[in-house]
Amino acid sequence: xxxxxxxxxxxxxxxxxxxxxxxxxxxxxxxxxxxxxxxxxxxxxxxxxxxxxxxxxxxxxxxxxxxxxxxxxxxxxxxxxxxxxxxxxxxxxxxxxxxxxxxxxxxxxxxxxxxxxxxxxxxxxxxxxxx
Numbered sequence: 001x002x003x004x005x006x007x008x009x010x011x012x013x014x015x016x017x018x019x020x021x022x023x024x025x026x027x028x029x030x031x032x033x034x035x036x037x038x039x040x041x042x043x044x045x046x047x048x049x050x051x052x053x054x055x056x057x058x059x060x061x062x063x064x065x066x067x068x069x070x071x072x073x074x075x076x077x078x079x080x081x082x083x084x085x086x087x088x089x090x091x092x093x094x095x096x097x098x099x100x101x102x103x104x105x106x107x108x109x110x111x112x113x114x115x116x117x118x119x120x121x122x123x124x125x126x127x128x129x130x131x
Contacts, residue, residue, distance in 0.1 A: 007045060008049065010034075010035040010036055010037065011035055011042075011045060011046055011049050011050070013034055013035060014031040014032075014034045014035045014042070014046070014054070015046075015050065015057065017031065017034055018031065018054070018057060018058045018061055019061060022058060022061045022062050022065060022084065022085055023062070023065075023083060023084055023085040024085065025085070026058060026085075028042065028043060028054055028055065031054055042054070059095055059099070060099060062084040062085050062086065062095075063084075063095060063096055063099045063100065064126060065084045066080050066081070066084045066092070066096060066104065067100065067107065068122075069083065069084070070104055070107055070108045070111065071108075071111050073108070077089070077093075077104045077105055077108070080092075080104065081093075081104075092104070
C-alpha cells in the first residue's frame with residue numbers, strides 16, 4: 001500500500017467515526033489520534049481530502065440528522081439539539097440557520113410530508129456547505 005493510500009484510509013477511519021458517533025463529544029485531537037496524525041496535520045489533510053474542515057464536516061452531519069429528527073413532530077427542538085450532539089440550543093439554532101438558511105422551528109413548520117421515497121427527500125434536503 002502506498003503512503004497516500006495509507007493516509008486516506010486513516011482519514012476515512014476518522015470520518016467514519018464522525019459519521020457513526022456524531023452525537024458524542026468529538027474533537028480534533030481525538031480524531032487526529034484515530035488517524036495517527038498531529039491535530040494540525042490531520043486538519044490540513046482532512047480539508048484537502050474532503051473539502052471541508054473536520055469541525056465543519058461534523059457540524060454538517062449533526063445538522064443533517066437534526067433535519068431528519070425535526071421532520072418527526074414528536075421531538076422538541078431542544079431534544080433534537082441535544083440528541084445530535086450540541087451542548088447549547090443557541091449554538092444549535094445558529095449553526096442550523098447558517099447551514100439550512102432557516103431556523104429549526106421554521107424548518108419544522110415548512111416541512112410537509114412528501115409522497116416520495118425517503119432517499120429522494122434526503123438527497124433534495126441535504127445541506128451542501130455552510131452559508
